[in-house]
Amino acid sequence: DVKVTQSSRYLVKRTGEKVFLECVQDMDHENMFWYRQDPGLGLRLIYFSYDVKMKEKGDIPEGYSVSREKKERFSLILESASTNQTSMYLCASQTSSTYEQYFGPGTRLTVT
Amino acid sequence: KNEVEQSPQNLTAQEGEFITINCSYSVGISALHWLQQHPGGGIVSLFMLSSGKKKHGRLIATINIQEKHSSLHITASHPRDSAVYICAVRSATSGSRLTFGEGTQLTVNP
Numbered sequence A: 001d002v003k004v005t006q007s008s009r010y011l012v013k014r015t016g017e018k019v020f021l022e023c024v025q026d027m028d029h030e031n032m033f034w035y036r037q038d039p040g041l042g043l044r045l046i047y048f049s050y051d052v053k054m055k056e057k058g059d060i061p062e063g064y065s066v067s068r069e070k071k072e073r074f075s076l077i078l079e080s081a082s083t084n085q086t087s088m089y090l091c092a093s094q095t096s097s098t099y100e101q102y103f104g105p106g107t108r109l110t111v112t
Numbered sequence B: 001k002n003e004v005e006q007s008p009q010n011l012t013a014q015e016g017e018f019i020t021i022n023c024s025y026s027v028g029i030s031a032l033h034w035l036q037q038h039p040g041g042g043i044v045s046l047f048m049l050s051s052g053k054k055k056h057g058r059l060i061a062t063i064n065i066q067e068k069h070s071s072l073h074i075t076a077s078h079p080r081d082s083a084v085y086i087c088a089v090r091s092a093t094s095g096s097r098l099t100f101g102e103g104t105q106l107t108v109n110p
Helices: none
Strands: A003-008 A009-012 A019-026 A031-038 A042-051 A052-056 A064-070 A073-078 A087-094 A101-103 A107-111 B004-007 B008-012 B021-024 B029-037 B041-049 B050-058 B059-064 B069-074 B081-089 B105-110
Touching: A003 A087, A009 A019, A019 A031, A019 A107, A019 B021, A031 A064, A031 A073, A042 A064, A042 A073, A042 B081, A073 A087, A101 B041, A101 B069, B004 B081, B008 B021, B021 B029, B021 B081, B021 B105, B029 B069, B041 B050, B041 B059, B041 B069, B069 B081
Parallel strands: A009 A107, B008 B105
Antiparallel strands: A003 A019, A019 A073, A031 A042, A031 A087, A042 A052, A064 A073, A087 A101, A087 A107, B004 B021, B021 B069, B029 B041, B029 B081, B050 B059, B059 B069, B081 B105
């Protein structure tokens, strides 16, 4: 079974802090994604990566950056957290052969 | 107008009822996905289809490419089916990216 893990289930940070969200997958998938999920808006793509050190902006990249130094790990960075970044953050990995996405359990981030 | 529209947004059913959730999309697609999200956040993939019909247990997914429409059916619904069901499409031009509907909150009462 594919396993996608995220570093925290719940996180509380203060405005202005730098926040790191980590995602690790164990199936050697090429593609990895970071989404945020908000009520009434569904899942929105922040960034994705299709290979080590490769990244592309999604629909809402402002205020975020990413890092993929190793194939199994994709990190989301909030450079200076703001209250409007309070959300559920979901990571997913995807094999480029079937395009099925496998999701992590999510991190519920609260910025106060 | 969103590229992916789901209906209804909320659905309450009694145990044993037949349930249908609908998804319409406006772009040409390579595939359509149905996903399930239980309280607590975890999302699992139920189906990925590009034509016809797929069945897994009590779940059936159909797609009509010409009408740009898909349905997810649950037969003999059970309280454990209570979850958010999400439709997502991979468009013909988006590569590996998915575009998601807002989800349908299903509650099945005993």
